Amino acid sequence: MLRPIWHLCKGRCANISSMQIRKAVITAAGRDQRNLPMQTLFDEQGTERSVLNLVVREAVRAGVGDICIVVWPGDEEPYARLLADVGVRLTFVEQTEARGYAHAVYCARSFVKDEPFLHFVGDHIYVGSEVSGSAKRLVEAACTEGCAISAVQVTRENLLPFFGTVGGQPVPGKAGFYRVDTVLEKPTPTEAEQRLIVPGLRSGQYLCFYGMHVLTPTIFEILSTMLQESATGRASLSSALAALSQQEQYLAMIQLGQRFDVGVKYGLFTAQLALAMNGQDRAEVLTQLIQVLATRNLLTEKGA
Numbered sequence: 001m002l003r004p005i006w007h008l009c010k011g012r013c014a015n016i017s018s019m020q021i022r023k024a025v026i027t028a029a030g031r032d033q034r035n036l037p038m039q040t041l042f043d044e045q046g047t048e049r050s051v052l053n054l055v056v057r058e059a060v061r062a063g064v065g066d067i068c069i070v071v072w073p074g075d076e077e078p079y080a081r082l083l084a085d086v087g088v089r090l091t092f093v094e095q096t097e098a099r100g101y102a103h104a105v106y107c108a109r110s111f112v113k114d115e116p117f118l119h120f121v122g123d124h125i126y127v128g129s130e131v132s133g134s135a136k137r138l139v140e141a142a143c144t145e146g147c148a149i150s151a152v153q154v155t156r157e158n159l160l161p162f163f164g165t166v167g168g169q170p171v172p173g174k175a176g177f178y179r180v181d182t183v184l185e186k187p188t189p190t191e192a193e194q195r196l197i198v199p200g201l202r203s204g205q206y207l208c209f210y211g212m213h214v215l216t217p218t219i220f221e222i223l224s225t226m227l228q229e230s231a232t233g234r235a236s237l238s239s240a241l242a243a244l245s246q247q248e249q250y251l252a253m254i255q256l257g258q259r260f261d262v263g264v265k266y267g268l269f270t271a272q273l274a275l276a277m278n279g280q281d282r283a284e285v286l287t288q289l290i291q292v293l294a295t296r297n298l299l300t301e302k303g304a
Contacts, residue, residue: 019143021118021214023066023111024059027104028052028079028122029095033263034072036123038082041272044279050082051262055120058212060088061133064118068111070095070104099227102237106223116142116216124211125271127278128257135212138253141177142214147249150180150241151210154201154254157189162261163208164238166252167196168245176254178207180245185238210255219244 028037037052049057052069059067066089071079076092083090095107105119118139126134134151142149152166167182182195192206201207222243226235244250260271276285 019116019146019214021062021064021116021139021142023068023115024062024064024118024120025068025070025105025108025112026052026055026059026120026122027070027101028075029070029072029104029107030101030123031072031098033123034075036263038078039262039268041125041268041275042279042281044275046279046281051125052079052082052122053086054125055122056083056086056088058120058126058133058135059118060086062118062135062139064135064139065089067091068093068108069122070107097233100234102223102235102240103227103233105237106220106227106235109217109220109224112217112220114217116148116214119213119215121211123261123263125260125262125275126211126257127260127271127274128255129278130257134210134255134257138212138214138255141251141253145177145249145251147251148214148216148219148244149251149253150213151255152178152207152252153210153259154205155208157192157204157206159208160189160192160206161186162264164241165192165196165206165208166241167198167207168252170198170200171251178252180241180250180252183238183242183245185236207252207254210257211259211261213241215244216248218248222247 037050039051040048043049056067068091069079070093073094073096091111093107093111095104118135128134138149138151155163164183164185165187166180168178168180171177171179178198184191184196187196196206198207219240222240223235226240258274260267260274262268262271276282
């Protein structure tokens with residue numbers, strides 16, 4: 001059910017051929033992870049922010065101010081409070097059935113309509129050297145290329161169980177861009193070696209999703225079919241993206257920043273550490289880390 005909390009963007013939908021990215025969709029409806037977007041961190045300037053606030057900030061930095069958050073019923077109000085000072089047009093869409101991530105994306109169909117859109121997951125933090133954030137470069141690339149594009153990161157083989165992974169061919173004359181032809185969700189090393197080898201990468205390295213995409217409305221047509229035909233009522237977004245690559249041009253672009261899943265063990269801690277190391281309090285945090293390590297070593301020596 002579509003629930004406008006503030007106000008919606010008015011006017012005609014964008015012409016997809018021009019790839020004007022005016023909308024963003026953030027999924028945050030997982031029943032076991034609903035509290036993750038509410039967790040707080042200190043950003044690079046030392047300001048306390050929620051995870052959701054940091055994710056929305058990525059969209060704002062990319063020039064996108066019409067944002068939909070897919071939530072579990074009842075989470076609209078607490079999430080809205082976290083974003084009260086962000087200054088975006090905010091809409092909540094409820095995912096009333098626990099049918100997984102792909103279905104959560106599909107729930108935003110009435111919000112997106114026939115426009116391309118920026119998509120994030122609500123439990124990832126992005127840290128990089130670009131002041132404008134990681135999403136801005138992705139949006140600019142999608143507008144230039146006029147097609148769907150996913151941010152990816154070169155990832156070691158031992159981390160494949162945590163990410164969707166793409167295979168494809170380099171785009172001539174465009175370093176770091178690949179034309180996607182295969183997408184697998186959390187492949188085994190054997191599957192990756194057989195189907196996801198990308199020319200130019202070292203052995204044991206693959207292109208795994210960074211957690212942000214620019215997608216066209218075609219993805220909703222694909223998801224609609226998959227969800228209707230699924231015996232479980234669920235679908236895989238990776239499978240839908242694989243189908244997308246067979247219907248229209250779909251690219252992957254390497255991101256040089258870091259992505260942190262705050263839902264995994266020590267994920268929130270490592271995200272905070274990365275933000276601190278990239279921020280104005282870097283020297284102070286490094287000093288504290290050294291003191292912690294020195295004290296630990298001293299206690300270990302005394303206990304030996």
